[in-house]
Amino acid sequence: MGTVENLLLGFSVALQPDVLWYAFLGCLVGTIVGVLPGIGPLSGISILLPATFGLDTTKSVVMLAGIYYGSQYGGSTTSILMRIPGEAASVMTCIDGYAMAQKGRAGAALCIAAVGSWIAGTFGVIMLTLIAPPLAAFALRFGPPEYTALLVLGLIFLAYMSSTSLPRTLLMACFGLLLGTIGIDNMTGHFRYSFDIAELGDGIGIVPVAIGLFGLGEILSTPSATVVGKVIAPKLRQLLPNRREWRESAMPIARGSVLGFLIGLTPGSAHIISSFLSYAVERRVSKHPEEFGKGAVAGVAGPESANNAASTGAFVPMLALGLPTGPITAVLIAALMIHGVPPGPTLVNEHPNIFWGFVASMYVGNLMLLALNLPLVGIFVNVLRIPYAYLYPLVIMFCIIGVYEVSHSIVDVWIMLIMGIIGYGLRKFGLDPAPLVLGLVIAPTSKCRCASR
Amino acid sequence: MTLRSDHIAGGVFVAFGVLVFALSGDLPLGTLSFPGAGMMPKLVAGLLIVFGLLLVLRANESAPVATVPWSDLPHAARVVAITAAAIALYQTLGFLVTMALLLFALTFGTERRHPLAAAAFSIGVVALTYLLFAVALKTPLEPGILGF
Numbered sequence: 001m002g003t004v005e006n007l008l009l010g011f012s013v014a015l016q017p018d019v020l021w022y023a024f025l026g027c028l029v030g031t032i033v034g035v036l037p038g039i040g041p042l043s044g045i046s047i048l049l050p051a052t053f054g055l056d057t058t059k060s061v062v063m064l065a066g067i068y069y070g071s072q073y074g075g076s077t078t079s080i081l082m083r084i085p086g087e088a089a090s091v092m093t094c095i096d097g098y099a100m101a102q103k104g105r106a107g108a109a110l111c112i113a114a115v116g117s118w119i120a121g122t123f124g125v126i127m128l129t130l131i132a133p134p135l136a137a138f139a140l141r142f143g144p145p146e147y148t149a150l151l152v153l154g155l156i157f158l159a160y161m162s163s164t165s166l167p168r169t170l171l172m173a174c175f176g177l178l179l180g181t182i183g184i185d186n187m188t189g190h191f192r193y194s195f196d197i198a199e200l201g202d203g204i205g206i207v208p209v210a211i212g213l214f215g216l217g218e219i220l221s222t223p224s225a226t227v228v229g230k231v232i233a234p235k236l237r238q239l240l241p242n243r244r245e246w247r248e249s250a251m252p253i254a255r256g257s258v259l260g261f262l263i264g265l266t267p268g269s270a271h272i273i274s275s276f277l278s279y280a281v282e283r284r285v286s287k288h289p290e291e292f293g294k295g296a297v298a299g300v301a302g303p304e305s306a307n308n309a310a311s312t313g314a315f316v317p318m319l320a321l322g323l324p325t326g327p328i329t330a331v332l333i334a335a336l337m338i339h340g341v342p343p344g345p346t347l348v349n350e351h352p353n354i355f356w357g358f359v360a361s362m363y364v365g366n367l368m369l370l371a372l373n374l375p376l377v378g379i380f381v382n383v384l385r386i387p388y389a390y391l392y393p394l395v396i397m398f399c400i401i402g403v404y405e406v407s408h409s410i411v412d413v414w415i416m417l418i419m420g421i422i423g424y425g426l427r428k429f430g431l432d433p434a435p436l437v438l439g440l441v442i443a444p445t446s447k448c449r450c451a452s453r
Numbered sequence: 454m455t456l457r458s459d460h461i462a463g464g465v466f467v468a469f470g471v472l473v474f475a476l477s478g479d480l481p482l483g484t485l486s487f488p489g490a491g492m493m494p495k496l497v498a499g500l501l502i503v504f505g506l507l508l509v510l511r512a513n514e515s516a517p518v519a520t521v522p523w524s525d526l527p528h529a530a531r532v533v534a535i536t537a538a539a540i541a542l543y544q545t546l547g548f549l550v551t552m553a554l555l556l557f558a559l560t561f562g563t564e565r566r567h568p569l570a571a572a573a574f575s576i577g578v579v580a581l582t583y584l585l586f587a588v589a590l591k592t593p594l595e596p597g598i599l600g601f
Contacts, residue, residue, distance in 0.1 A: 190490030
């Protein structure tokens with residue numbers, strides 16, 4: 001079948017009422033996750049992972065992916081209205097978004113962020129539609145040497161793209177690889193570092209590590225007294241940008257979309273890096289760089305488009321090659337595996353309903369997010385009024401449920417707590433936990449691939 | 454010499470790498486064509502030590518330990534202690550009781566909210582979550598020895 005026929009098949013899956021409902025639910029939860037400071041998309045996806053066990057694979061992945069790209073939309077709301085990034089990828093939006101809000105252009109900034117996100121997200125899905133199937137077909141010819149080379153390339157890219165220095169990134173990746181060696185060695189059957197704890201025989205799971213490092217670790221590093229901020233309520237009558245603002249945002253959206261998608265293909269925190277890079281590019285090419293920091297439209301349009309395109313770009317290596325480019329795609333891969341569907345070339349070729357249904361749902365999801373993020377901005381702002389003192393205990397409760405329900409193992413919950421403490425320590429010493437999760441994910445694969453050279 | 458954060462971080466990872474080597478004594482190394490169970494951990498522990506040492510050697514680029522802010526440590530320690538107690542009790546007391554106690558301890562004990570507000574929040578949220586998982590999502594939560 002050609003791409004168009006496959007896409008029609010995907011839409012026939014994605015437009016089923018129940019799949020539409022789960023896409024909507026994912027987008028809604030993702031927007032709330034993005035709006036709330038202190039809860040990232042990774043925590044949101046990990047916490048809701050057990051809730052998808054009763055669903056079929058398509059609905060489950062559609063909902064979890066909706067949380068991921070939905071959070072990129074929602075993150076801009078807090079940045080523009082409160083100067084607090086709801087999500088790490090929205091840090092750059094704080095600068096000019098909040099400055100626009102102070103000038104009474106909060107509505108225009110939110111609109112530009114939402115439209116830019118929609119254009120970039122849709123561009124990303126079109127590229128995913130065109131690139132992933134041929135890449136997956138090509139990857140069917142890959143053997144162990146090619147996969148080993150890809151894993152090494154991924155680690156090298158990660159080292160260069162990370163926000164911290166090269167030794168720090170590699171140190172964290174090695175730490176993750178070491179954690180990945182815990183449990184039975186698949187090649188020889190030896191138990192490694194299990195200390196007579198039966199649950200450790202299967203190794204350390206991605207979910208407890210990811211939730212501990214990014215969910216609990218973030219909470220421990222955020223004392224409730226520090227989460228305060230003044231909300232600049234948007235005037236919905238001023239939601240539409242004026243002609244000058246549209247003109248000034250057009251090229252930054254286009255550049256951010258292309259730049260974000262390309263960075264999304266590489267390992268690392270692509271959605272975060274792309275927004276920083278896009279801001280730098282926009283400032284460099286601008287005829288008025290002095291306006292940046294004082295409410296430049298390009299400072300909102302570029303980074304917001306880039307982080308959405310990057311989050312979609314990250315699905316290309318995940319779906320076509322089965323390779324995670326960051327902790328979020330690693331958890332999504334875990335979700336597919338829990339449902340017995342291996343990601344990678346076989347997903348595209350042997351489970352077209354799931355793959356194309358997922359791709360089609362992203363076209364629909366991006367439209368849903370555009371509709372959600374503009375008229376309902378007033379409702380999302382109210383979410384910010386929940387005191388952090390009530391919010392973080394709730395998140396801890398969902399972290400415990402999230403980890404425990406995956407395999408009903410209390411050891412996993414203890415691992416989450418230990419990882420939370422480690423995550424707190426890593427932040428104190430300026431070490432990025434993302435490469436650790438990536439190292440943990442590729443550890444079993446790299447061992448098997450290297451051994452079967 | 455000023456003690457810097459990378460001295461501490463690098464030192465911890467070097468010590469961890471040495472510990473992994475010590476624990477891997479009985480794991481066979483194997484050969485390059487057929488690596489044993491000890492090959493990968495020892496190789497990676499070696500790299501961990503190298504990168505840890507590199508961090509220590511380049512520690513001058515990092516901030517002095519004295520400037521690392523630790524004002525949030527007491528709050529973090531309280532949250533960890535309460536969460537650890539909840540994990541320890543989870544399978545015994547079950548979801549409803551443990552989580553209500555966890556939320557109450559965090560909102561009243563740690564955040565000093567009004568006890569009635571904290572109790573209402575804890576019971577309300579736990580009841581809603583139970584209904585969401587057990588009824589709407591058909592994912593039964595841990596019953597505990599009390600049977601609910």
